[in-house]
Amino acid sequence: MKRGFSIAVACVLFIAPALAQTPKLKDVTIRGYVTEFRSPTDFDIEDYRIARDQVLALDFENASPDITFELGDIRVGVELEIKGSLNEQSGELKARSVKVDLEQFKSIKQTAFVSVRPEGIQLLDGTWGGELRADGQLIRITNATAVVFKPTKREKKLAEQKGKANAAADDEEAAEPLKSLDDVTIGMAMTYEGKRDRDTGRILAERIEFASNDLEDGEAKMWKSLKTSVKPAQGLKAGELKIDQIGKFKLVPDADVQAYVTNLGQRLVPAYQRDLPVDDPRKIPFQFHVVQDDAVNAFATPNGIVVVNSGLMEMLENEAQLAAVVGHEIAHATHEHTWRQQQYHKKARFGIALAGIVAAAYGIRSSADMATLVNGAIVSGHQRALENQSDRIGLQYMVDAGYDPRQAPAVWKLMAKQNGVSATNFFWSNHDNEPTRRSYLMNELKNNYRDTDYSQFRMNADEYSRIKAAVVEANGKKKKIKVT
Numbered sequence: 001m002k003r004g005f006s007i008a009v010a011c012v013l014f015i016a017p018a019l020a021q022t023p024k025l026k027d028v029t030i031r032g033y034v035t036e037f038r039s040p041t042d043f044d045i046e047d048y049r050i051a052r053d054q055v056l057a058l059d060f061e062n063a064s065p066d067i068t069f070e071l072g073d074i075r076v077g078v079e080l081e082i083k084g085s086l087n088e089q090s091g092e093l094k095a096r097s098v099k100v101d102l103e104q105f106k107s108i109k110q111t112a113f114v115s116v117r118p119e120g121i122q123l124l125d126g127t128w129g130g131e132l133r134a135d136g137q138l139i140r141i142t143n144a145t146a147v148v149f150k151p152t153k154r155e156k157k158l159a160e161q162k163g164k165a166n167a168a169a170d171d172e173e174a175a176e177p178l179k180s181l182d183d184v185t186i187g188m189a190m191t192y193e194g195k196r197d198r199d200t201g202r203i204l205a206e207r208i209e210f211a212s213n214d215l216e217d218g219e220a221k222m223w224k225s226l227k228t229s230v231k232p233a234q235g236l237k238a239g240e241l242k243i244d245q246i247g248k249f250k251l252v253p254d255a256d257v258q259a260y261v262t263n264l265g266q267r268l269v270p271a272y273q274r275d276l277p278v279d280d281p282r283k284i285p286f287q288f289h290v291v292q293d294d295a296v297n298a299f300a301t302p303n304g305i306v307v308v309n310s311g312l313m314e315m316l317e318n319e320a321q322l323a324a325v326v327g328h329e330i331a332h333a334t335h336e337h338t339w340r341q342q343q344y345h346k347k348a349r350f351g352i353a354l355a356g357i358v359a360a361a362y363g364i365r366s367s368a369d370m371a372t373l374v375n376g377a378i379v380s381g382h383q384r385a386l387e388n389q390s391d392r393i394g395l396q397y398m399v400d401a402g403y404d405p406r407q408a409p410a411v412w413k414l415m416a417k418q419n420g421v422s423a424t425n426f427f428w429s430n431h432d433n434e435p436t437r438r439s440y441l442m443n444e445l446k447n448n449y450r451d452t453d454y455s456q457f458r459m460n461a462d463e464y465s466r467i468k469a470a471v472v473e474a475n476g477k478k479k480k481i482k483v484t
């Protein structure tokens, strides 16, 4: 009797908060890009509907005398940090303070690689004009844009030997106006400088520089140092993937699963990379492996070893979502992010181990990576710019391979659910969090795929669930369904 009574009491206590009419308010901090704008006092960041408190503090980071911002300047694509109270039932966030990092309105400089023959720009009366799709986004070129070609050291030497160039010419002088689009070849580096137009999201280019992209000696050495080998399965022992400097991983013992991810990955590799002959030093020898690890994670090494954890595959719902993650990782490799980051840190006189950079290049972060985050560079502006680039280019790879790019932001929705990570979590509130990444992708879709007919894209949910079941099976984990 006594026992029954206490159970009944417990039930009542449990139900009571749900019956209460007062909404549950929580103090939160979210950082993200405005995805929908109705008015400066009513807009969305991802799924959060932001309303404004009567008294609102507006703060700035990286202030600069030539950049002004007021609340009336809030629009789609602007990145904000909002502190306020969240009504968890309605998703409404009443903002108490808004912080704006003015860095986003300053001139940007970014390097990407030419993956298709440039279209959309032409030379008229000696100046270039038009719109170029590059680096996963739209770049506007006007007669005020300097469009130049810059020979590499190797090319300069060649020209000198032919007596064409002045050996004393310094770097700036070495750049010459681009004469024809024929001089731009696939795989070339394109460095652009300019500002993002606040209304259209387009980059208004001030300067665009094309240069051949030679595999540098240091880069080739880095590739070599990441020697990779696969030990096949033996009897009951699972196969093993070993990447020098990174570690050893147990492969998911299912040939179908491995072949499936390899096929998917190879389809996402951009055509210009696939088409390079095997002996071309610039060819990245991509490999795709699924390893047994419950952490929701994936990563890529600079020499194209893409590792997908079983835990990630178990979380995702369809092939397009897996394509989003794998495409993002391929972009890290094609855009030489590990190398570029190492060069960057060298300049900043801040040594960082290779393994640390690769780990920090994880597409998907779980709480297990917190240590890396705290120690590492992922929160630096440089790393952030590279993450954004991988997101943009990953979307492009998805689209090129026929996958619905809207599934990319959907991955972050699942991540938030899986990790229980929310704006209320202390750690995430100080860093990029799921809303940041998700709202970034949502914005990129708006900026660059506005006129896209999404019905032509696929998700392949059925095929994916077959493979996912095989991953679960291979891991020997019979998922218990709770029916209580």
Ligand SMILES: [Zn+2]
Pocket: 328, 332, 361, 362, 363, 364, 387, 390
């Ligand atoms: Zn990444």
